[in-house]
Amino acid sequence: VCTYNILIDRLCKVEKLNEAIEVFDSMVDxxxxxxLHTYNSLLAGLYKANRSSDAIKLFKSLRHGxxxxxxxxxxxxxxxxFKHGEIEKATELLREMNSEGLKPDKFTYTTLIHFVxxxxxxxxxxxxxxxxxxxxxxPDILQxxxxxxxxxxxxxxxxxxxxxxxxxxxxxxxxxxxxxTMLDVLCKNKKLSEAKEWLIGxxxxxxxxxxxxxNTVILGLLCGNExxxxxxxxxxxxxxxxxxx
RNA sequence: CCAUUUGACCA
Numbered sequence: 146v147c148t149y150n151i152l153i154d155r156l157c158k159v160e161k162l163n164e165a166i167e168v169f170d171s172m173v174d175x176x177x178x179x180x181l182h183t184y185n186s187l188l189a190g191l192y193k194a195n196r197s198s199d200a201i202k203l204f205k206s207l208r209h210g211x212x213x214x215x216x217x218x219x220x221x222x223x224x225x226x227f228k229h230g231e232i233e234k235a236t237e238l239l240r241e242m243n244s245e246g247l248k249p250d251k252f253t254y255t256t257l258i259h260f261v262x263x264x265x266x267x268x269x270x271x272x273x274x275x276x277x278x279x280x281x282x283x284p285d286i287l288q289x290x291x292x293x294x295x296x297x298x299x300x301x302x303x304x305x306x307x308x309x310x311x312x313x314x315x316x317x318x319x320x321x322x323x324x325x326t327m328l329d330v331l332c333k334n335k336k337l338s339e340a341k342e343w344l345i346g347x348x349x350x351x352x353x354x355x356x357x358x359x360n361t362v363i364l365g366l367l368c369g370n371e372x373x374x375x376x377x378x379x380x381x382x383x384x385x386x387x388x389x390x
Numbered sequence: 391c392c393a394u395u396u397g398a399c400c401a
Contacts, residue, residue: 147394154393216396256397285397285398291397328399357401361400
């Protein structure tokens, strides 16, 4: 069974979905019970291939079987619905998961914030965030980032900065992505020199920049006509085996 | 010490 799970998962990742399904079927034919992981992998694969109807079918067959969907299963389904704009279905699933006594976890929350931020519903995003802040376990760093991103996209750059300053106060440590998000803020704000300082500063704090960091700053420099610096950064980037974009 | 599944940042 382990072998099958790995196989199916790998096939999904390589986007050889049909083969994954074949393997899945042959598993069933042999009387091997797929476990929840198997379903979850397959569901995620189906959504990546935009085959939501198949995913829904699979989800239903799972529930009619003797397996209980777990939080992961719901998360996959919910984000899948969101991606296809089926908001009502997604919220319906949320309710359902509550009634089954399953608690939304940080993945669920991040998905929620992400979605409302895409809908440019800043208020809703902040509400979700505050709800998490109060009720649940301390907000995940990803939730802060997602909210920051939402603020940026709505032009509230200063608030995004403020949120960043709050992060250490919540007992969270800014990670690479947090820095990347801030770099993005600074570039969009035309604070290029600050962005460059941050790029150096984050490294000094033991947080090595990744390809995203470089891409963000290089792009910012180019927009600000600081081509020379951009080129210099590009070279640094190549020295570190990052591929430019 | 290690099998597999879901969320975030540039483009």
